[in-house]
Amino acid sequence: MLFAGDHPCHWAGPLERVIAAAERILGLGPEVVVPGHGGLLDAAGVREHIGYLERLRDHAADCFERGVDLPEATARFLADGGFELGLPERVLITLATEYRHLRGGDERPDLVAAVGAAARLAWEWEHHPSRSPGPAPSGPEPSAPGGGRSFAA
Numbered sequence: 001m002l003f004a005g006d007h008p009c010h011w012a013g014p015l016e017r018v019i020a021a022a023e024r025i026l027g028l029g030p031e032v033v034v035p036g037h038g039g040l041l042d043a044a045g046v047r048e049h050i051g052y053l054e055r056l057r058d059h060a061a062d063c064f065e066r067g068v069d070l071p072e073a074t075a076r077f078l079a080d081g082g083f084e085l086g087l088p089e090r091v092l093i094t095l096a097t098e099y100r101h102l103r104g105g106d107e108r109p110d111l112v113a114a115v116g117a118a119a120r121l122a123w124e125w126e127h128h129p130s131r132s133p134g135p136a137p138s139g140p141e142p143s144a145p146g147g148g149r150s151f152a153a
Contacts, residue, residue, distance in 0.1 A: 002049055004038025009090035011111075014101035015057040022050045056091070060098035070096050074121065088125065089118040 001010075001021055010018055025033060026046050033041040041049070056077065063073035074092040093114050100107065 002033060002035035002037075002041065002046065004035045004041050004045065004049070006037060006086040007088055007090040008037075008049075008053070008094060009087075010094045010097055013094075013097040014105075015053050015060070015094070015098055019050055019053050019057065022046055022053065026050075056094065057098065060095050061102065063095075064099055064102045070099060071117070071121075073099075087122075089122040092118050092121055 001008075001018055002025070003009075008018075026043060030043065030046075033043075033046055035041055035049075059077050059080075060073065063076065068076070070092060073095050074088075077091055077095070078088050096114055096117075
């Protein structure tokens, strides 16, 4: 549940629970933490990761409240200083998970749509390296209520 060096990818969430779990790890007073992905972390690294998760949680809530679709919410997060970590396409999946929880979490995740959207985003950024992180590439996605592009992840 902890990531080092790359954007995390959380399929279950909500981020509030992930943050609580990371805080619980800190409460154990570890000198070294072995994350699920990436290099070793110390307590400061775990606190930094918690800060990232809090920023992402708050961003998701703000975008959701404003009716921002997932590709645009992803692009805004990455453009606002979130592009320095590896695997930025994971932000889309984590935001989709958080949106699902903000909607009440009733629907079953569409994993194919989530992975497809993340793959399109990764491909677009890889093939246009001079491009600043902008809106995720468009393509067929199930429509969200209200006509916006979205998917239930």
